[in-house]
Amino acid sequence: MSQLTLQELGQQVCKRVAPVWPLPRSIAVNPWWQHREASIREVAEYEQTHKNVRLLMPASYYQQRWLREIQPEHLAQAAQEHGLQQSAQQLLQALQTMDSSAGALPSIAEVMNSGQERTRTLPWRTEIVHQLSQFCALWVNYPEQFNGADSADALYLAWLDIVRHDRGIELLVGERRVEEELATLPRSSAELWQLIAEEIPLSMPEQLDAWLQVALHDIYGWASVFAQRRWARELENSENVYDELDQLLAIRVAWELVCWRLSNATQRERFVDAYQSLAERRAQTVHEQEVLWVWQRALELSYQTSLAQQLGQLQPVTSGAPQLQAVFCIDVRSEPMRRALEAQDKGIQTFGFAGFFGLPVDYQVSESLVKPQLPGLLAPQFRVTQKQDAAAQAQRTHSWRAASWHRSLESPAGAYGWVEMSGLAKIWKLLERSLWPKPQARIGSEVIRPREWQITKRGQPSLCERAAARAAAEPASDAELAGLAANALRGMGLTENFARQVLIVGHSACVANNPHAASLDCGACGGQSGEVNARVLVQLFNRAEVRRILAAEHGITIPQSTLFLPALHDTTQQVLRVLSTDSETKNSADSAHKGDTQQLEKWLEKASTSAQKEQRGRLADKPRAAKALQQRAANWAELRPEWGLARNAAIIFAPREATAKGHFDARAFLHTYYAERDPEQAVLTQLMTAPMVVAHWINMQYYGSMTAPQTFGSGNKMLHNVVADGVGVFEGNGGDLRIGLARQSLHDGKDWYHQPLRLTVVIAASISAIDKVIAEQKVVRELVENEWLYLWQWEPTTGDLQQRNAAGWQAISKLQETQHDLAI
Structure with missing residues (x-):
C-alpha cells in the first residue's frame, strides 16, 4: 500500500464505529456519528454499496405513504429541490419498478459456502460470528479470567488461546484443517496484518477499505461496545494500555485469513470479482438512491409543512405574575404534560431544559455502584451521595438481593437450573406479580431518601476506581455550588420574576421486566431517572449561602419567599408528583407555602389526568380505562409499555411564551431560550x-433502527436475552450483539408508528447569532451543511422562518413555493 499500511487502514475503519452504551446506562447515539464530516448522501451511498446498510427506507414504504402523509405538493417541492424534472406518476412508477435485490459485498467467510449444499454443517460466517460473539461476552463479563491484560495484544492473544482449543469448530463447519491453520497464526497482531497484506489479493485501497468494513460489520454490535469503552477512556483521559476495538478487527480478519487459506479457486475468484465491481455497484446505488432521496425529502416535508404553518400562526402569550413555575426536561414526552399543567391556570409557567439540569455529576449509590447522571458527551466533575440511615440500608440490601435473583434468572444456567430448583419457592412471587402487578423502580432509585445530599469534587479519575472511591473526597465550595446554580438558571431561562413555588421536574419510566428500561429514562441523565438531579438542584437553590452568592456575584436574585421543590414525571404512567424533601427544606417553607400545597396537588392531579387521556390515545390498542397506563407499566409481559421518544421530529429553542399556544403532539423537544438575555451567544x-446534538442522536437512533434494522435495530423483544450482565442483548441465544431499538418500539403490530425524519432544529435568535455559532463550532457546521439535520431561524413576533444549508439562508415560504405541476 502506498500511504497507509493495512493495519493503519484497519485502525481508520475502527474509528468510524459509533459507541453504544450498556443497558443500565443506555442512551441514544447517531449510529453514523463518526461519518458526520461527510454529507449524509455520500454516507448513504457508501454504506449501501459496501454493506447494504441503508439510510433510506425501501421503495414499498414510500409507496404506502403516498397520498397519506406524502401529498403531491410535498413531492413537487422535493423534486424541485433535487433538480428532477419528473411528474408524480413517473416518480411513483420509479418506486414500483425499483430493484433493490443487491446485497452486501461478501466476506471471505461468506463465499466459503458458495456452490455447496450444507445440510448438516453451519455456514462459516454464522459459526465465526457466534464463536467470536461468545468470546467477547466472556471477555467483558469475566475480565479477571484472562491473563496478559497489560499486553497491547491482550484481546487477540486471549482469543487465540481459546480458539486453538475449540475442537467443535471443525465439526460445525465440516472442515478438518481448521485447527492446523489456527496453529499457524502469529502471536502478534502486527505480524498478522503483515501476513494478510501479503496473501489477500486486493490491491486498491478502496477495495481493502471496503473489505475491512464488511468484515467488521459481521460483528458490529460488539465493535460498538468496544467503541464505547474507548470513548469512556478518552473522555476521562485515562491511560490506554490496549485498544479492544482494533484487536477485534484483527481477530475478525484472522478468521478471514484462515478462510482464504482453506478456500478453493472458484471461491477466491468470486471474492475478488465482487470487490473489482465496486464502480458498477456504486453506479447502481446512486441511480436507486436518486429517486429515494426525493421521496424521503417529500416525507420530511409532510411534517415540516405543518410545523412551519403552526409556527407562523402562533401568537406569543402575555405572561402576568406567575403563580407556579415548573422546569421540565426537553424530552418530547414532557410536551403534553407541560400543556396539561399550563391549562390549569393562567399563572402557571413551564420551562424546558436538558433533564440533567446542567449538573455534571455522578451518583454514588454504594461503594460498588456509581451512576453517571449526565449526557454521554460529558464527563462528571462532581459526585453526589446521601448518608445511609438504617431504613436506607435495609432497602438497599433488599433491592440488591432482588437484583441478584433477577440476574441469575437471566443467565444461561438460570434459565433452567434456577427455575427447576426454586420454582416452588418463588411461585408466590410469580402469582403476586401476575395478580397484583406493580411498576418497578430502577436499581438505585428506590434507596433515595428525603435527606441532604453531599456534593464533592470528583477530580481526575484514578486508574483504579476502587482506589479513587477510597480517597478522601473534597467537598464542593459554596462558590462552586453557586456557579452550578447560576449556569442552570441561565440555561433554563429563569433568572428573574420568580414564582413563590418553582418545581424542578425530573423524569423516569417505571416498567417491569424490561432490559431496555434505561432507554425510557432520561437520556440527558445518562439513561437514569432525573430524580437525583432534581433533588440536588433544589437543595442548591434553597441554600441561603448559594442565594447570597447568586445575587452578589452572578446578578441573579431569588426572593426569600420563593421555594424550590423537586418533582418527578413518570412518562409511562403520565403522573406528575412532588417529591418529599428533607426537614431543612420543609422548615424553610412558611405558612403561606403550606397553604399552597393543596392547590398545587390539585393542579398536578388534573394535569396528570389530562396527559393520561392523551397518552392512551397514542397507544396501539387505545385503552379507555383510567388505570390502563399503570397496568401497562406493571405488566411483566408488556412489549410496549410506552412509545418512548418515537415520532420525535423537531427541537425548538425559544421563549415558552412563543410556543405556549402550540400543540406539538409529543413530537418536539422544547427548550426555553431568550436571545435578548444572551448577547454574547x-x-x-x-x-x-x-442539547441539539443529544436530540440529533436520539433522532438518528430511531431513524437508523428503521432504515437499517438488521444492523442498528435489536429485532424482536420477545427473543431478547441479556448478555454479560447487561452489556447488551442477543436476539435468541447467539449471533452478534443486537443494538438499537426493538421493532416493538417503532411498530404497533400493524403499521409503523415512528417516521424516519431528520431532526428539524428551530431557533428563535438572529441569523447573525446562529451563523456565529456555526462558524465557531465544527461539529455544528458539519451537521448543518452535510444535511444530517435541518436548521431553521424563527422570528416569533412575525412568524417568519428561514432555513440554513451549505449554500446559506433561504426563506421557508420561498422553499415551499414550487413551479412544478406534477400530474397525479
Whole structure:
C-alpha cells in the first residue's frame, strides 16, 4: 500500500464505529456519528454499496405513504429541490419498478459456502460470528479470567488461546484443517496484518477499505461496545494500555485469513470479482438512491409543512405574575404534560431544559455502584451521595438481593437450573406479580431518601476506581455550588420574576421486566431517572449561602419567599408528583407555602389526568380505562409499555411564551431560550453543541433502527436475552450483539408508528447569532451543511422562518413555493 499500511487502514475503519452504551446506562447515539464530516448522501451511498446498510427506507414504504402523509405538493417541492424534472406518476412508477435485490459485498467467510449444499454443517460466517460473539461476552463479563491484560495484544492473544482449543469448530463447519491453520497464526497482531497484506489479493485501497468494513460489520454490535469503552477512556483521559476495538478487527480478519487459506479457486475468484465491481455497484446505488432521496425529502416535508404553518400562526402569550413555575426536561414526552399543567391556570409557567439540569455529576449509590447522571458527551466533575440511615440500608440490601435473583434468572444456567430448583419457592412471587402487578423502580432509585445530599469534587479519575472511591473526597465550595446554580438558571431561562413555588421536574419510566428500561429514562441523565438531579438542584437553590452568592456575584436574585421543590414525571404512567424533601427544606417553607400545597396537588392531579387521556390515545390498542397506563407499566409481559421518544421530529429553542399556544403532539423537544438575555451567544453555543446534538442522536437512533434494522435495530423483544450482565442483548441465544431499538418500539403490530425524519432544529435568535455559532463550532457546521439535520431561524413576533444549508439562508415560504405541476 502506498500511504497507509493495512493495519493503519484497519485502525481508520475502527474509528468510524459509533459507541453504544450498556443497558443500565443506555442512551441514544447517531449510529453514523463518526461519518458526520461527510454529507449524509455520500454516507448513504457508501454504506449501501459496501454493506447494504441503508439510510433510506425501501421503495414499498414510500409507496404506502403516498397520498397519506406524502401529498403531491410535498413531492413537487422535493423534486424541485433535487433538480428532477419528473411528474408524480413517473416518480411513483420509479418506486414500483425499483430493484433493490443487491446485497452486501461478501466476506471471505461468506463465499466459503458458495456452490455447496450444507445440510448438516453451519455456514462459516454464522459459526465465526457466534464463536467470536461468545468470546467477547466472556471477555467483558469475566475480565479477571484472562491473563496478559497489560499486553497491547491482550484481546487477540486471549482469543487465540481459546480458539486453538475449540475442537467443535471443525465439526460445525465440516472442515478438518481448521485447527492446523489456527496453529499457524502469529502471536502478534502486527505480524498478522503483515501476513494478510501479503496473501489477500486486493490491491486498491478502496477495495481493502471496503473489505475491512464488511468484515467488521459481521460483528458490529460488539465493535460498538468496544467503541464505547474507548470513548469512556478518552473522555476521562485515562491511560490506554490496549485498544479492544482494533484487536477485534484483527481477530475478525484472522478468521478471514484462515478462510482464504482453506478456500478453493472458484471461491477466491468470486471474492475478488465482487470487490473489482465496486464502480458498477456504486453506479447502481446512486441511480436507486436518486429517486429515494426525493421521496424521503417529500416525507420530511409532510411534517415540516405543518410545523412551519403552526409556527407562523402562533401568537406569543402575555405572561402576568406567575403563580407556579415548573422546569421540565426537553424530552418530547414532557410536551403534553407541560400543556396539561399550563391549562390549569393562567399563572402557571413551564420551562424546558436538558433533564440533567446542567449538573455534571455522578451518583454514588454504594461503594460498588456509581451512576453517571449526565449526557454521554460529558464527563462528571462532581459526585453526589446521601448518608445511609438504617431504613436506607435495609432497602438497599433488599433491592440488591432482588437484583441478584433477577440476574441469575437471566443467565444461561438460570434459565433452567434456577427455575427447576426454586420454582416452588418463588411461585408466590410469580402469582403476586401476575395478580397484583406493580411498576418497578430502577436499581438505585428506590434507596433515595428525603435527606441532604453531599456534593464533592470528583477530580481526575484514578486508574483504579476502587482506589479513587477510597480517597478522601473534597467537598464542593459554596462558590462552586453557586456557579452550578447560576449556569442552570441561565440555561433554563429563569433568572428573574420568580414564582413563590418553582418545581424542578425530573423524569423516569417505571416498567417491569424490561432490559431496555434505561432507554425510557432520561437520556440527558445518562439513561437514569432525573430524580437525583432534581433533588440536588433544589437543595442548591434553597441554600441561603448559594442565594447570597447568586445575587452578589452572578446578578441573579431569588426572593426569600420563593421555594424550590423537586418533582418527578413518570412518562409511562403520565403522573406528575412532588417529591418529599428533607426537614431543612420543609422548615424553610412558611405558612403561606403550606397553604399552597393543596392547590398545587390539585393542579398536578388534573394535569396528570389530562396527559393520561392523551397518552392512551397514542397507544396501539387505545385503552379507555383510567388505570390502563399503570397496568401497562406493571405488566411483566408488556412489549410496549410506552412509545418512548418515537415520532420525535423537531427541537425548538425559544421563549415558552412563543410556543405556549402550540400543540406539538409529543413530537418536539422544547427548550426555553431568550436571545435578548444572551448577547454574547454563550448560552446559544451551549444549546447548539449539547442539547441539539443529544436530540440529533436520539433522532438518528430511531431513524437508523428503521432504515437499517438488521444492523442498528435489536429485532424482536420477545427473543431478547441479556448478555454479560447487561452489556447488551442477543436476539435468541447467539449471533452478534443486537443494538438499537426493538421493532416493538417503532411498530404497533400493524403499521409503523415512528417516521424516519431528520431532526428539524428551530431557533428563535438572529441569523447573525446562529451563523456565529456555526462558524465557531465544527461539529455544528458539519451537521448543518452535510444535511444530517435541518436548521431553521424563527422570528416569533412575525412568524417568519428561514432555513440554513451549505449554500446559506433561504426563506421557508420561498422553499415551499414550487413551479412544478406534477400530474397525479
